[in-house]
Amino acid sequence: MLRIACASAAGLSFLVLGLIVAFMVAESVPVWREIGLTRMLTDPDWHPTSGTFGLGPMIAGSVSISVAAVAVAAPIGLGAVLWARYYGPWWLGWCVRGSAELLAGIPSVVFGLWGLTVVVPQIARHRPPGLGVASAAIVLALMVIPTAVVLLDAAVAELPGEWRSAAAAAGMGRRRWIWHVVLPAVRPRLILAVILQTARGLGETIAVLMVCGNVVQWPTSPFVPVRTLTTTVALEMPYAMGTHRAALFACGVILLAVVEGLLGVGWAVQRVRATDGS
Amino acid sequence: MRSRRPERHNGERFFGNAASRSWAALAAAGLLWVAGCGTAATGRSTDAGVHGAVRIVVSGSSTIGPLLREVAGRYERRHPGVRVDVQTGGSARGLSDVRRGLSDIGMVSRALTEAERDVRGYVIGFDAIAVIVHADNPVEELSMEQLREVYRGSIDRWTPLGGRDEPVVVVHKAEGRSTLEMFLRATGLDNREVRPDVVAGENEQVIKSVVANRSAIGYVSLGAALYDIADGAPIRVLPLDGVLPDENTVRSGTYPITRTLTLVTRPQPAPAVTAFLAFVRSADSADLFARWHFVQEVSATDRPPTVY
Numbered sequence: 301m302l303r304i305a306c307a308s309a310a311g312l313s314f315l316v317l318g319l320i321v322a323f324m325v326a327e328s329v330p331v332w333r334e335i336g337l338t339r340m341l342t343d344p345d346w347h348p349t350s351g352t353f354g355l356g357p358m359i360a361g362s363v364s365i366s367v368a369a370v371a372v373a374a375p376i377g378l379g380a381v382l383w384a385r386y387y388g389p390w391w392l393g394w395c396v397r398g399s400a401e402l403l404a405g406i407p408s409v410v411f412g413l414w415g416l417t418v419v420v421p422q423i424a425r426h427r428p429p430g431l432g433v434a435s436a437a438i439v440l441a442l443m444v445i446p447t448a449v450v451l452l453d454a455a456v457a458e459l460p461g462e463w464r465s466a467a468a469a470a471g472m473g474r475r476r477w478i479w480h481v482v483l484p485a486v487r488p489r490l491i492l493a494v495i496l497q498t499a500r501g502l503g504e505t506i507a508v509l510m511v512c513g514n515v516v517q518w519p520t521s522p523f524v525p526v527r528t529l530t531t532t533v534a535l536e537m538p539y540a541m542g543t544h545r546a547a548l549f550a551c552g553v554i555l556l557a558v559v560e561g562l563l564g565v566g567w568a569v570q571r572v573r574a575t576d577g578s
Numbered sequence: 579m580r581s582r583r584p585e586r587h588n589g590e591r592f593f594g595n596a597a598s599r600s601w602a603a604l605a606a607a608g609l610l611w612v613a614g615c616g617t618a619a620t621g622r623s624t625d626a627g628v629h630g631a632v633r634i635v636v637s638g639s640s641t642i643g644p645l646l647r648e649v650a651g652r653y654e655r656r657h658p659g660v661r662v663d664v665q666t667g668g669s670a671r672g673l674s675d676v677r678r679g680l681s682d683i684g685m686v687s688r689a690l691t692e693a694e695r696d697v698r699g700y701v702i703g704f705d706a707i708a709v710i711v712h713a714d715n716p717v718e719e720l721s722m723e724q725l726r727e728v729y730r731g732s733i734d735r736w737t738p739l740g741g742r743d744e745p746v747v748v749v750h751k752a753e754g755r756s757t758l759e760m761f762l763r764a765t766g767l768d769n770r771e772v773r774p775d776v777v778a779g780e781n782e783q784v785i786k787s788v789v790a791n792r793s794a795i796g797y798v799s800l801g802a803a804l805y806d807i808a809d810g811a812p813i814r815v816l817p818l819d820g821v822l823p824d825e826n827t828v829r830s831g832t833y834p835i836t837r838t839l840t841l842v843t844r845p846q847p848a849p850a851v852t853a854f855l856a857f858v859r860s861a862d863s864a865d866l867f868a869r870w871h872f873v874q875e876v877s878a879t880d881r882p883p884t885v886y
Binding site: 345346347348349350416417420421424428429430431509510513514515516525527534535536538539540541544 | 640666667668670671674744745747750752753754755756769770774775776777778779783786787790791793794
């Protein structure tokens with residue numbers, strides 16, 4: 301009985317994934333057939349109700365926001381972990397880890413509201429309209445910091461205690477210990493953290509929707525309002541019909557492919573690390 | 579008078595909701611699709627079962643939706659045994675749902691076109707699109723030509739309009755929204771020539787963007803603007819060509835951006851549907867129209883006017 305129950309639970313999760321993918325692909329078929337991937341990548345503009353379907357600016361928007369956010373968040377996460385483990389008093393380090401975990405629990409709409417009411421007006425004072433790549437990247441960076449902190453902290457905690465003693469015996473100071481032992485040892489985890497953060501960033505919708513400006517254009521500067529793939533779907537899906545609707549499903553398919561690809565890379569990195577026999 | 583908050587704002591206060599709703603819908607649709615969806619609303623609507631249990635399905639415009647939801651609630655209380663389900667998803671969906679038999683009544687927040695004479699239309703009222711700025715903005719009014727130039731980007735600072743020396747932050751609406759269509763039609767702009775700084779979805783998101791940016795300009799349903807102003811939002815409605823939108827200027831059409839609120843049915847609606855439509859257009863729901871800042875149309879006949 302238990303075996304059957306477990307098997308059906310396992311089967312269900314596969315089934316749901318398969319059905320969602322199949323559904324997305326099936327719903328987007330009209331746009332692949334009528335417009336095609338080439339046009340969707342090369343059309344200069346996105347006016348689906350007047351027949352132009354260029355997704356290029358949105359893909360660039362998604363990628364630039366995520367990359368900028370991770371470029372900020374990954375070093376901060378790493379720095380926070382190293383400080384908490386090796387520099388700060390133990391109780392403050394504990395607070396750092398705890399607050400990172402709490403940060404992960406904040407709903408993304410709250411991050412978005414904070415971004416819209418705090419970050420955007422600040423940036424707007426210098427570079428109006430304030431909504432754009434920079435605001436979105438700042439908000440997103442805060443949202444993905446916990447991923448790095450949790451992963452890297454676990455990696456640092458796993459380092460064998462004897463290493464530290466051996467390093468001390470070899471006369472290594474704290475700086476050299478971190479530089480020559482800790483960083484090389486956690487590098488695979490760091491890569492994994494970056495990949496997971498990027499995937500999370502690409503998929504984030506609500507918070508980004510509220511602060512990125514949502515104008516379909518190329519991210520030519522950090523202060524330009526841009527649109528991402530996810531926000532396009534969220535903004536237009538409730539009102540889209542026909543090919544327009546199919547094009548939004550195509551956005552979803554493209555996003556899914558990119559994110560799954562990234563997760564695949566992350567998985568491969570983990571495998572390599574495991575077979576290293578560390 | 580405003581003893582209970584209108585339902586719209588409970589659900590749509592956080593404009594993120596539209597997005598999460600569509601994702602949820604996506605997931606739900608994925609499951610339904612497999613179960614052979616489409617039968618969900620179709621066959622069952624308006625079939626008077628035992629004890630006269632009638633279900634009326636209404637779908638379409640998110641502008642009309644909140645109003646009709648309240649009218650439906652009142653109608654259900656007065657007619658036990660009748661259920662009215664109101665779902666929102668845009669005017670275009672309202673029309674296509676009625677055509678495909680998925681719903682009994684479609685909500686369309688504009689007048690019907692010549693090509694849409696295959697359905698039966700009932701004008702229930704009028705709404706205006708209000709142009710809003712931050713309450714701190716000293717600009718007092720705009721002409722339609724100035725509004726066009728602002729949205730085209732040929733006026734990009736507030737100075738020539740009598741405001742501070744700040745860039746104009748143009749808040750626009752996402753493709754497919756009927757508020758956007760109405761705005762484009764009234765201004766005569768093509769969506770490709772509009773140079774927005776921010777693109778928003780729901781009315782609430784436009785208002786939040788204007789609140790967050792004192793040099794922003796946006797346009798929303800008048801009802802949403804007045805509701806939020808009453809609620810303390812620091813925004814102002816600008817007169818266009820010297821006319822402020824209110825019940826009189828909207829009804830007479832003096833205010834330049836108004837829209838017709840229409841309900842559509844199949845050519846031969848069921849008696850239960852006709853009865854509900856009569857209720858919507860009666861004095862019994864007048865206070866609800868007023869609460870949503872819409873102008874109710876009570877005099878129109880049940881026949882579609884020859885010219886929309």
